Amino acid sequence: MAVGLLSYGAYLPQLRLQRKSIADAHSWFDGSLRGLGRGERTMAAWDEDTNTLAVEAGRRCLAGIDASVSGLYLGSTSFPFLDRQNSGLVGEALNLSSSLQTFDIAGSQKAGTSALLAALKGAGNGENGLVIGADKRRTKAASRAEMNYGDGAASLLVGEGEGVIAELVATHTESVDFVDHFRTEESGFDYVWEERWLRDEGLMKIVPSATQKLLEKSGVTSQDITHFCCPVGSGRDQQGLAKKLGLNVEAVQDTLQANCGNTGTAHSLLMLVGALEAAQSGDLILVLGFGQGCDLLLFRVTEAIAQLGERVGLKASLTTRVEEANYTKFLSINGLLEMEYGLRAETDKDTRLTTYYRNRALINSFVGGKCSACGTQQIPMTNVCVNPECGATSTQQPQPFKEAEAKLVSYTVDSLTYSPCPPAYYGMVQFKEGGRIMLDFADVEPNKELEVGMPMRVVFRIKDFDHKRGFKRYFWKAAPIYSTLSAKQQAEQ
Amino acid sequence: MASGIRDKVAILGMGCSNFGERWNNSAEDLMLESFTEALADAGIEKEQIEAAWLATALEDQHVGKSAVPVATALRLPNIPATRVENYCASGTEAFRGAVYAVASGACDIALAIGVEKLKDTGYGGLPQRSRGTANDLYWPNVSAPGSFAQLASAYINKHKMSMTDLKRAMAHVSVKSHDNGALNPKAHLRRRIDIDKVLNAPMIAEPLGLFDCCGVSDGSACAIVTTPEIARQLGKKDLVTVKALQISVSNGSELQYNDWDGSYFKTTRVAAQKAYKEAGITNPREELSLIDVHDCFSVTELVTMEDLYVSEEGRASFDILDGFYDADGKIPCQIDGGLKCFGHPIGATGLRMIYEMYLQMNGRAGERQVAMEPRFCLTHNLGGFPSQNVSAITIVGKEDA
Incomplete structure (x- = not known):
């Protein structure tokens, strides 16, 4: 062949x-x-x-x-x-x-x-x-x-x-x-x-x-x-x-x-x-x-x-x-201009490599959990099921979320917090099949509206630079899926 | 069956430092300032205090760990002392420790003191800090305004409001608090502002502008508590007693489960229901005289009016614009200026709220004294973020209320 x-x-x-x-x-x-x-x-x-x-x-x-x-x-x-x-x-x-x-x-x-x-x-x-x-x-x-x-x-x-x-x-x-x-x-x-x-x-x-x-x-x-x-x-x-x-x-x-x-x-x-x-x-x-x-x-x-x-x-x-x-x-x-990032940028962004390794299914692969007792999805995975009606212990099976359909629950445009490219956009996204998480946003277009209910997807991005140690860490961010239709119109369809 | 805290503990004395940019004072200075006032008010000797609770939230910015700093600053006589931290609700947490100690009969007189020295950071707003080594791996790099701002996007979506209308109600919240703070000699911010100034202010985290955010301050507040019997023996009259003390802590369901819509505080609703039951209040809108809530941001105050069951859900902005919560309204809210203008030295904040309620009940609130004699006063001290938080509610009142 x-x-x-x-x-x-x-x-x-x-x-x-x-x-x-x-x-x-x-x-x-x-x-x-x-x-x-x-x-x-x-x-x-x-x-x-x-x-x-x-x-x-x-x-x-x-x-x-x-x-x-x-x-x-x-x-x-x-x-x-x-x-x-x-x-x-x-x-x-x-x-x-x-x-x-x-x-x-x-x-x-x-x-x-x-x-x-x-x-x-x-x-x-x-x-x-x-x-x-x-x-x-x-x-x-x-x-x-x-x-x-x-x-x-x-x-x-x-x-x-x-x-x-x-x-x-x-x-x-x-x-x-x-x-x-x-x-x-x-x-x-x-x-x-x-x-x-x-x-x-x-x-x-x-x-x-x-x-x-x-x-x-x-x-x-x-x-x-x-x-x-x-x-x-x-x-x-x-x-x-x-x-x-x-x-x-x-x-x-x-x-x-x-x-x-x-x-x-x-x-x-x-x-x-x-x-x-x-x-x-x-x-x-x-x-x-x-x-x-x-x-x-x-x-x-x-x-x-x-x-x-x-x-x-x-x-x-x-x-x-x-x-x-x-x-x-x-x-x-691209680090070619020395900017005044302010005192907020001085926070240590160190990564404990042991902590990172323990959490790498979440951090690297965006894998959460699914309860084998009640079927509830959640991210991150925890020992006790988040569903208040269930609460079963040690029932979580790994559940990938990276391709899951998501929509926007709440958001802000933050000019106060440190970002290398302000303002910082972040908020909560809800996954259609269950599970939600607060995430930084990526690829927000400043001249387009963010709307509660609009579809989002996750993308793998740099989370923080640790300039002190030359490390950088990555995580997943939510990116808006812009449409010519408003969230309201989409919901009606 | 537990019977709750109602009327088991009385406030013997309270103190509060001036809040503000106390450039030349340490946290130790501020603690001594509030403690000296409280001790004089209680009319006891320091040696009569049998246990102490210290609240600080960002202790690495000032005193460091343990309760040793308070024991040393006040030269407490080697009594048990405990440092507590529960986000921005730490002050109420310290109060709870002291109140429960007295209620249990383990000691006769106990001290709760809160302090925060936030103006050694070099910038406005709360210090940027680690959220824990695992959380830092995946939490957004949130600021406090950015976290609370999200209430607004979720709220207008839920109640089909325009952001313009919501922002107008939020602006009224801030204008009202500035009006109140102007009459408070211990407040951090004492200038009046108008709606236009709020609406035209620089954006901090959309939709929160500068005047939607509370001040970050240095300060301390303090309470000395005992049993009603001992208070009377010490010559106190018209006792202010603790009617309810409830704390509700998020268990991750808002952040990880599927049913919370982001527009309200689940924990505040839980704590409020339990507190009203404990205090014997059935209709808070009719029975509460005064409230002081955790107005870290204007939008927080707005949604909290509903979470406390004073305004109906979706109606807070109408009550606010109607003046229901103004100084001359039905239930004045933030009569001392609130976090917005009195200031927000984290560990002190919960105790500062109770301090104001205590002054108002004793008719000692000076220019800002409310006309009608208060019976039930509620404080709401919140820590964390809308999505995961600690909500602490205290109700104090006249002993016979």
Whole structure:
């Protein structure tokens, strides 16, 4: 049976930083930025990082898919933790089985495609691998990277069988220590060499010979390739490369430069998701990962793609957007501007690791309890059932709440309490099948109304930064599901 | 069968420090200030006190742990002393300790004292602090106004009101308390305000603006209690006795079960029903003379009028706007300015409320003395958040009431 892709998902943070606002702030300093000041880039919210982006992309990939996952392959060059496996945390947030092999794959812009390659090699015999590429990319103020990069994540489920929507035809990898940029333990930002050199000596020389080898292995001719996902270079560079590879120029996929920016290790996978959304049975998709050599993967789309249910992929992620024209907010939430947070920010946000470990079903996986005596759901799980009519002891069974339907009970917009991005929104949500909890809110749009009764969902986010110890903790937050209808109208329906 | 606390204990003396920004005074200074007044009022010697209860809620901001600070500050004669903490209801908790000790017959005279020194934090409002190592992992980073503000969103949804109408009633609550506080020489905030000032104030936590929030103050209050017999032996007349003392504590059902709608205090309703029964009150709207409630925020006072069964559910804003709770209304509420203007030094607050009721019953409330002689006076001291809290109700009254 063919090994290949079973499902896909993508997540882009909803904020879109308007590049003009960056150019307006910095063109006094570097006039050349004005030319880049068009379109928009994705911008992670203050409480998002690589791990939270990865969780949401993985969640979307797995939504509605009935498949066990035995390997989690997470590619990134912006892992929040250096010694604590990020994929282990992401796996728990996705509530995957603990019998899970987890891999943090890092160190190169091709880490996303390398993760996909590793998963494909490990797939088969009933083993499925979840692949996620995610990056929240830190950039210096007034750098070209700040203009060109974006934050995002993409995910693919890999396995075999009738559900394969795109089967793997061939792969090829080249390892070349070609250093067009780097970042080290000591440097917080990318150090970048000239773009022309990257193009002429890197992209145009390493990729063509590797592609030649891939095509020889696959028996496919370059003319037959319908989608080419190339995550580096400008649109013009990519067309040049396509010509050199003998591809049809129409096969070149949109770089997403205008409306997203380059999402690093996620980008090849994000473009692959975009290609899958547009593909038809029989299409051939060539995916490139580029960095210290290259990965090439060739997929043939199968008839099963028509059976795959609706996905939240690239298209939906691009249309879920909130314009952000406040460049100062971007600087501030990325730690590039020393803000006066006030005395309230001084509270120690320490995490007792033992306490955290005991509570990690709740904290990492948003698992509560269900009483085996009366069926009442509650979160957090406690020893004694919360139902006053029941009150049974030690009857709680673990109950996942992360996909449970929820609605808003009460809320506030708090300008007093400390938040890195004030005001703080929080309130109580009630789950349809029972259970309720007071939560911080995420992704509230200031110009839209919150209403008691409106639907909410939970998302995995950063809860607190402990700057004293360099730790950060995560928890789930409630995000409003905005509708064009009012809560009252929805209730009437 | 337990018979309750009614008329078993009398107030022998009370004291209260000036509340406010007491920059140059320590918690120990403030305790001595309220204690000195109470001791003189009781007309006894310090050595006659047999047991003491100290209330502080944020002791790490000032005196630290245990009851040693009160024993040391007042040089109590090595008597049993206990520090209690039950959120912002700590003051009533200390009072309960002393009252129960006397009622049990374990001692003749007992002291309850509360203190809080909150103005050593460097900013307005309550100190930002840990909520416990496990809670910190998942509780929102709530402020007090942010927690209580949620009452408003739930309340208007339940009673199909507009936020504008609710905010107008809330503003009346604050204006009324400022009017009352202006007449109280010990109050923290003594300036009158008008509705427009409240409605146009900076937003703290929607829909609560600055003037919907109480002050955070330094201060202490204190009660010395004994049996009615001993009080009479000591020459006291027209005794003020404890009629009811009830505390109800959330068990997590508001926060975790499915039936609470977020617009009221479940515990206040429980405590009120028990307190009325204990005091023999059947119609609180007709029988209560004065009430002092835990108006940490204007919206708290508003919904509490219903939770105490004085206003009908959904009707509090109408009673408020009708002036029912004004100083010249049927049941004056916050005649001393309340938390809003007298101030809110947490551990002292519950005792400060009882202090005012005691003064009013003795006709010693000066300019703000109510015209009609009070018979039953209720205090409501609340700790925590609408979703999980401690509600403490005390009813005091004339011995023959």
